[in-house]
Structures are given as structure tokens and as C-alpha cells.
Amino acid sequence: MIELERISRRYESTVAVDDVTLSIAEGEFCVLIGSSGAGKSTVLKMINRLVPPSSGRIRIDGADTARLAVEALRRRMGYVIQSIGLFPHWTVARNIGTVPELLGWPRARRRERAAELLDLFKLPPGEFLDRYPHQLSIGQQQRIGIARALAADPAILLMDEPFGALDPITRETLQAEIAQIRRASRKTVVFVTHDMDEALRLGSRIAVMDNGRLVQVDAPLAIVAAPANDFVRELIGRDDLGLKLLSLDRVASRLRRGETAPGDAIGDTLTLRQALSRMIADGKDRLPVADAEGRALGAIHLADLLRR
Amino acid sequence: MMAKALRDPLLWASLALLALVLLMPDAKPAFAALFPALERPMFELDSFLDLTLWHLLLVGASSGAAVLLGVAAGIFVTRPSGAEFRVLLDTVVTIGQTFPPVAVLAVAVPVIGFGFDPAFIALLLYGLLPIVEGTIAGLEAVPAAVREAARGTGMGQLACLLKVELPLAAPVIIAGVRTSVIINIGTATVASTVGAWSLGLPIIIGLNAANLAYILEGALPLALLAVVVDLAFGRVLSSLQGWRRA
Numbered sequence A: 001m002i003e004l005e006r007i008s009r010r011y012e013s014t015v016a017v018d019d020v021t022l023s024i025a026e027g028e029f030c031v032l033i034g035s036s037g038a039g040k041s042t043v044l045k046m047i048n049r050l051v052p053p054s055s056g057r058i059r060i061d062g063a064d065t066a067r068l069a070v071e072a073l074r075r076r077m078g079y080v081i082q083s084i085g086l087f088p089h090w091t092v093a094r095n096i097g098t099v100p101e102l103l104g105w106p107r108a109r110r111r112e113r114a115a116e117l118l119d120l121f122k123l124p125p126g127e128f129l130d131r132y133p134h135q136l137s138i139g140q141q142q143r144i145g146i147a148r149a150l151a152a153d154p155a156i157l158l159m160d161e162p163f164g165a166l167d168p169i170t171r172e173t174l175q176a177e178i179a180q181i182r183r184a185s186r187k188t189v190v191f192v193t194h195d196m197d198e199a200l201r202l203g204s205r206i207a208v209m210d211n212g213r214l215v216q217v218d219a220p221l222a223i224v225a226a227p228a229n230d231f232v233r234e235l236i237g238r239d240d241l242g243l244k245l246l247s248l249d250r251v252a253s254r255l256r257r258g259e260t261a262p263g264d265a266i267g268d269t270l271t272l273r274q275a276l277s278r279m280i281a282d283g284k285d286r287l288p289v290a291d292a293e294g295r296a297l298g299a300i301h302l303a304d305l306l307r308r
Numbered sequence B: 001m002m003a004k005a006l007r008d009p010l011l012w013a014s015l016a017l018l019a020l021v022l023l024m025p026d027a028k029p030a031f032a033a034l035f036p037a038l039e040r041p042m043f044e045l046d047s048f049l050d051l052t053l054w055h056l057l058l059v060g061a062s063s064g065a066a067v068l069l070g071v072a073a074g075i076f077v078t079r080p081s082g083a084e085f086r087v088l089l090d091t092v093v094t095i096g097q098t099f100p101p102v103a104v105l106a107v108a109v110p111v112i113g114f115g116f117d118p119a120f121i122a123l124l125l126y127g128l129l130p131i132v133e134g135t136i137a138g139l140e141a142v143p144a145a146v147r148e149a150a151r152g153t154g155m156g157q158l159a160c161l162l163k164v165e166l167p168l169a170a171p172v173i174i175a176g177v178r179t180s181v182i183i184n185i186g187t188a189t190v191a192s193t194v195g196a197w198s199l200g201l202p203i204i205i206g207l208n209a210a211n212l213a214y215i216l217e218g219a220l221p222l223a224l225l226a227v228v229v230d231l232a233f234g235r236v237l238s239s240l241q242g243w244r245r246a
Helices: A040-047 A070-075 A090-096 A098-102 A107-120 A138-150 A168-185 A194-201 A220-226 A230-236 A241-246 A270-284 A302-306 B002-008 B010-035 B048-075 B080-098 B103-111 B116-140 B146-154 B157-194 B199-209 B213-238
Strands: A002-010 A014-025 A027-031 A054-058 A077-081 A156-160 A188-193 A203-208 A213-218 A288-289 A297-302
Touching: A002 A040, A014 A040, A014 A203, A014 A213, A027 A040, A040 A054, A040 A156, A040 A188, A070 A077, A070 A098, A077 A138, A077 B146, A090 A098, A090 A107, A090 A138, A090 B002, A098 A107, A107 A138, A138 A156, A138 A168, A168 A194, A188 A194, A194 A220, A194 A241, A203 A220, A203 A230, A213 A220, A213 A230, A220 A230, A220 A241, A241 A270, A270 A288, A270 A302, A297 A302, B010 B048, B010 B080, B010 B213, B048 B080, B048 B116, B048 B157, B048 B199, B048 B213, B103 B116, B103 B157, B116 B157, B146 B157, B157 B199, B157 B213, B199 B213
Parallel strands: A027 A188, A027 A203, A077 A156, A156 A188
Antiparallel strands: A002 A014, A002 A054, A203 A213, A288 A297
């Protein structure tokens, strides 16, 4: 449980964060979104005290963070940044083991943990443990960056535009991976982005910030269905509001079980938006649906997509 | 393995230096033949081994002190608490560099007398600039993201400095030290004008007595010494950067 209580951050003449109150429950995936300079990164950095609040209080599980030892506090939270920041002179194994090393874990256990995390990201440990960051692709580097944040199994994960520097395909893969990791571990995630699609895809709750203030905090569906003001509407994008809504739900929810349709099947975990895209591309108003193993489940109709 | 060791220039340069220093007196007939007009073609006031060791001691002590002071000062001014001293430090070390060592000796001798001490001070001041600049440049080249990650993962100031910043800055710092030491090896010859023992002694005496043989006998081992030390630094530098080649 993270409670931000009326926190502000002022620089000489500007106010980066203005009186923000927000409480993030355990296991929640809270996305902070806004245009650049909205103060979302500053809020994130105040949680691990990389930026001290000018006023206000932050509590984690009831304890005021200002009273905790700052290094100990940071070791309890994973931290992932857009520019990744792997230590270039350390191997992948040592990079992942950064926090465990600071916590004094023995070497063998750190290496074992690093191998475990590489497995989680489907990077063969035998191949990757002893490589250096410059030998990896950007996508692999950011996987190591996330693995480093997860190494000591922190209850809280802070992510500052972690996928901002990645190409769209890698970004989507990593989004799927992080969503899956969170589902498996029930970590509390605070995630900063300026990409509404990413926010809608990942967040269990979305906090929209503008000019240092919190504008709207709601579930993804509520944000899209009832934007609080023009800024939020703008952020969602007026023109593809409908598509955004479709991207919040999956094929499985509108499936007509047992029905059949001609053509190539789509997976039941695709979003409705992806299903619509396929219908348009294939020139069909219904498509067969199959599960991950390729077993036929049923069909989905264009009309099903229009239901709210 | 053996063959590789035999191709090592550092090994050969070191052996050549050793041979030159130990066998110099045996070259007396050669120098006599080269300079038939000279009454004393071989410098015999002290052994060349002695002079070389004194030279190394003088350079080692002054450069060692310059490294300690220079790196410490460079670290200090790149911390938030020391940032305001940065300009002052720049000014001081630049003055140290522009002030000729001979002038420092001239000022120092009346205060602390002849011998090793004034030479030590002059060389220390003269050698600071490349070390301080290298330290500052090296530390500032550490990417901000890396520093942020270090702090974000819960490294303290000292851990961040020792585990991340200094190892990443090391090549630039060592390059500064290398420049400083090589310059000091040459500059240490002037120490013999104030009575410090060094390879400058035959050179200074040779200059005063118009004895070209003496000058050569000092300059040859001196040049070879600089080459050996430079090669050794090259070795250290490449061993520090093994990860870049991986």
C-alpha cells in the first residue's frame, strides 16, 4: 500500500507536482500518464526518494518514507528507467544481482537468482549470464533492467517509461511479459508513460496528470468511457475513442461458443480491436476463434463488437 | 604462451633498459671512440643503476603524491558538496602547470634547501593538472542513467563511487596519470640542478662542461625509461577495459 498525501514538488519558480493525493493498493498496477512535464516522473521518484517532496507525506504500508533509511527503502523497491542504466562494466549476472549483492546474498545464490530471472524472460542463462550489456539488443537490455529490479523480489515495482525507447514490436512483447509477471507475482506496480494505449493495456487503474496536478484517477474503462475533461479526452485521442474501448476487452468475452466460421482462426486472447482489424483486413464480418493450442472454440461476429 | 611472451615489447624494452644501465661503463671505449676530443668520455661520479633508482624514486614519490591529491580533489569537486570548489581547483592546478618547474625550484630552494625535497614539490605541482582533469573528465563521462540506476537500486554514495563511477572513469583517470608520469620522468632531470640525484645529473654536468658524451649517457637510459613506463601504462589500461572487448 502506497499512500501519497498532499505531496508537492517546487523548484525555484516552477511547480512540478502540485498537491497530489493518491493511494495505491497492494497488487494494483497504477499507471501515471500525462504529457511531458506533467510531473508524473517526479511523483514516481518521490516514492523512492530520488526526489525529495517539498511538502506532503508518502507512506508505504503505513510507514512514513521520510523516516526510513533511504538506501534500505530503495532496495525494497524495484526501479526501472527508460534509459535502462545497466552497469556497462558488469556482466548480466552481476547486473541482475545488484540489489542482492547490496543485501549481502552469497555469490552462488545471486547467480542462481539471475538465472531464474533470465528464464522468466526466455533468455537462456547459459548464453546470457556472462555477457556484457553492450553485447545485447536494446530489448534484451531492458529485460535485464527489469530482471535487476525484480532480483530481490520487491513488493513494489517503480517503472519510469520503461518501454519508451523500444521499437513497437519489442515494446508489445515486453508489455505482455510484464503483465504476465505481475499477474503471477501480485506485485504493486507504479508505471509512468505518455502512451495511452500502453496505459489502457497494462493499468488496473490510471492516474492522469496535467501541469503537476492529478486530473482523473479511474479504471481504464471509466477513463475512456467518461473522461473528466478535455485534456483527458485529448490524451485518449477523440478520433479513435471507439478503438481504445475495443482494446480494453478480449475476444473471449464476446465469443459465440460452438459456432463455426470460415477462414483462419484468431486467438481468444486477442483484443477486440485486433479482432476488428483482422475482420477488415480479411474482408469478413465473422471469424473463427481458437485457443492457444489451436483448438476451435467458436466464432466472433462484427455485430458482437458493437455491443457495449 | 612462451612465444607470445617473447614478442612482448614491454619485456624487451625492460631488458634493454636494464642492460643499458648495468653495462654502461663497458661502453666507455665506444664513447671514447665517438668523442676523441673529450678527456672523460664516461660519467663515473655514480653508478647508472643508482641514478636510475633515484630517478624512479623521485618520479614515483612525486607522481604518487600527485595521484593521491589529484584524484581526491577530482572526486571532491564532482560531488554535490564540492561542486563550488571546482573553478578554484581548476585555477590552482592550471597555475601549477603553467609555472615552470625550474621557477618552482628557484622559489623552493631558499625556503627548504637543496636536494630531494624541492624537486619533489616542483614535480608534484607540475604533475597535478593532467590527473585532476582526467579524474573530473572520467567521472563526468559516467552516463547519468547509470548513476541514476545506481542510486535507484539503493547504492550509497560510497558504494556508487567505488563500484560504479571509479571503475567506469578509470581508463580516463589512468590516461591522465600516464601523461603526468611520462612528463615527470623527463622533467625530473631538472631536479639535478638543485642537487637531487637523478638521470639528469650527467645531463646537467654534461651541459655545463660541454660534454656531449655525458649528456647522451644520461639521455639514453632516460628515454628508454619513459618508453618502459609508457608501455606498462598501456598494459594496465588494456587490462582495465577487458569488458569492452568482450
